Amino acid sequence: MVTEEQILEGLREIQDPDLGRDIVALGFIKNIVIEAGEVSLTIELTTPACPVKEDMKADAERIVSSLPGVESVRVSMTAQVRASLTPQELIPGVRHCIAIASGKGGVGKSTVACNLAVALAKTGATVGLLDADIYGPSIPTMMGVRREPEAVQTATGAKMVPIKAHGVSVMSLGFLLREDQVVVWRGPMLGKAVADMLSGVLWGTLDYLLIDLPPGTGDVPMSLAQLVPLSGVVVVTTPQEVAQEIARKSILMFSTLEKSLNRTIPILGVVENMSGGIFGTGGGERTASRHSVPFLGSIPLDEAISLGGDAGKPSALMGENSIEGGAFAKIAGAMAARVSVLQYSENSA
Ligand SMILES: Nc1ncnc2c1ncn2[C@@H]1O[C@H](COP(=O)(O)OP(=O)(O)OP(=O)(O)O)[C@@H](O)[C@H]1O
Ligand SMILES: [Mg+2]
Numbered sequence: 135m136v137t138e139e140q141i142l143e144g145l146r147e148i149q150d151p152d153l154g155r156d157i158v159a160l161g162f163i164k165n166i167v168i169e170a171g172e173v174s175l176t177i178e179l180t181t182p183a184c185p186v187k188e189d190m191k192a193d194a195e196r197i198v199s200s201l202p203g204v205e206s207v208r209v210s211m212t213a214q215v216r217a218s219l220t221p222q223e224l225i226p227g228v229r230h231c232i233a234i235a236s237g238k239g240g241v242g243k244s245t246v247a248c249n250l251a252v253a254l255a256k257t258g259a260t261v262g263l264l265d266a267d268i269y270g271p272s273i274p275t276m277m278g279v280r281r282e283p284e285a286v287q288t289a290t291g292a293k294m295v296p297i298k299a300h301g302v303s304v305m306s307l308g309f310l311l312r313e314d315q316v317v318v319w320r321g322p323m324l325g326k327a328v329a330d331m332l333s334g335v336l337w338g339t340l341d342y343l344l345i346d347l348p349p350g351t352g353d354v355p356m357s358l359a360q361l362v363p364l365s366g367v368v369v370v371t372t373p374q375e376v377a378q379e380i381a382r383k384s385i386l387m388f389s390t391l392e393k394s395l396n397r398t399i400p401i402l403g404v405v406e407n408m409s410g411g412i413f414g415t416g417g418g419e420r421t422a423s424r425h426s427v428p429f430l431g432s433i434p435l436d437e438a439i440s441l442g443g444d445a446g447k448p449s450a451l452m453g454e455n456s457i458e459g460g461a462f463a464k465i466a467g468a469m470a471a472r473v474s475v476l477q478y479s480e481n482s483a
Pocket of ligand 2: 267346
C-alpha cells in the first residue's frame with residue numbers, strides 16, 4: 135500500500151511558481167488520508183486567488199494516482215491568507231491593506247478597485263472595499279449600493295457596519311452624504327476622516343482590504359500610509375505617454391513616503407486600464423519596467439466596463455470566462471500572488 139512519505143515525495147515535484155519552492159516544503163499539504171487504495175488530501179494555498187490553483191490540483195491528482203497501490207484520489211483546494219508581520223493596530227482583523235492609486239484623475243482607479251474586489255471575492259477571499267476618495271466618492275454607484283450604514287456598539291466604541299455588495303464589504307463617505315453634498319475638507323480633517331473610515335468601521339476579519347484613493351499625491355495617501363501598514367499599492371495608468379509621467383509621480387510619492395515613515399510600501403504592480411483603442415497599448419508595461427515593478431496586466435477599453443460601473447454591476451461579476459471578467463480575474467490573481475510572495479519573504483527573512 136502507498137505511504138504518506140511516498141505521496142509527499144511525489145508531490146515535491148509541484149512547484150509554486152510565485153514562491154519558487156515545492157508545495158511540500160512550503161507546508162501546503164494537509165490532511166493526507168489513506169484508506170485502502172483511496173487517497174484524499176488538501177492543498178492549502180496562501181491565497182484563494184492563486185492563478186495556478188487548477189493546474190496544481192490536476193498535477194497533484196495525476197502524480198498521486200500514478201503511485202503504486204492508489205486507486206482513487208481526491209484533492210481539495212483551500213487557502214489561508216496569512217497576515218503581514220506588521221500588526222494592523224487600527225484594524226486588527228485585516229490581513230492586507232492594498233491601496234489603488236494613480237497620479238491622475240479619471241484613469242479608472244475606482245473601476246479597477248471595484249472589479250478587483252469583486253474578482254477576489256469570487257475566488258472565496260474575504261474582501262473589503264474602502265472608498266477613500268473623500269471628494270468624489272464613486273464606489274456607491276459602481277457597487278450599486280447607497281444607504282446609511284448601521285451603527286453598532288462594540289467594546290471599542292460605536293462602529294459603522296460596512297454594506298455588503300456583490301460579496302464585498304463596502305464603506306464610503308458617499309453612504310453618509312446626500313447626493314448634492316460636497317466635501318471641502320483639507321489637511322488634518324482629511325486625515326481624521328480616513329482614520330474614522332478605518333477604525334470607526336466594523337471591518338471584521340478580511341483577507342484583503344482594497345482602498346480606492348483619490349487622484350494625485352495629496353493628503354489622503356499620506357494619511358493612509360501613516361495610519362496603516364500597506365501590504366502594497368496598485369498603480370493604475372492608461373496607455374498614453376502623458377499618463378506614464380503621472381504614474382511615475384505616484385510611484386515616487388510612495389517611495390518618498392516609505393523613507394519618511396521608515397516602513398516599506400511595496401508597489402505590487404502597474405495595471406494598464408483602457409488598453410487598446412486610439413491610444414494603443416504597452417504604456418503600462420513600459421512604466422512597470424522603467425521602475426522595476428511588476429506589470430499586473432491590462433484591462434481593455436470597453437464600453438461594457440463603463441456601463442457596468444454606471445449600473446452598479448462591476449464587469450468582474452461576469453466571471454473569468456468573459457473577456458472583461460477574465461482580465462480582472464487575472465490581475466486579481468497576479469496581485470494576490472505578489473502579496474503572498476512579499477509576505478513569504480518577510481516571514482522567512
Ligand atoms: N476599461 C474601461 N473601459 C471603458 N470605460 C472605462 C474603463 N475604465 C474606466 N472607465 C470609465 O472611465 C470613467 C473614469 O473611471 P473611474 O471613475 O474608475 O476613474 P478614477 O480614476 O477613479 O477617477 P477619479 O480620479 O475621478 O476618481 C468612468 O466613467 C468609467 O466607467
Ligand atoms: Mg475614482
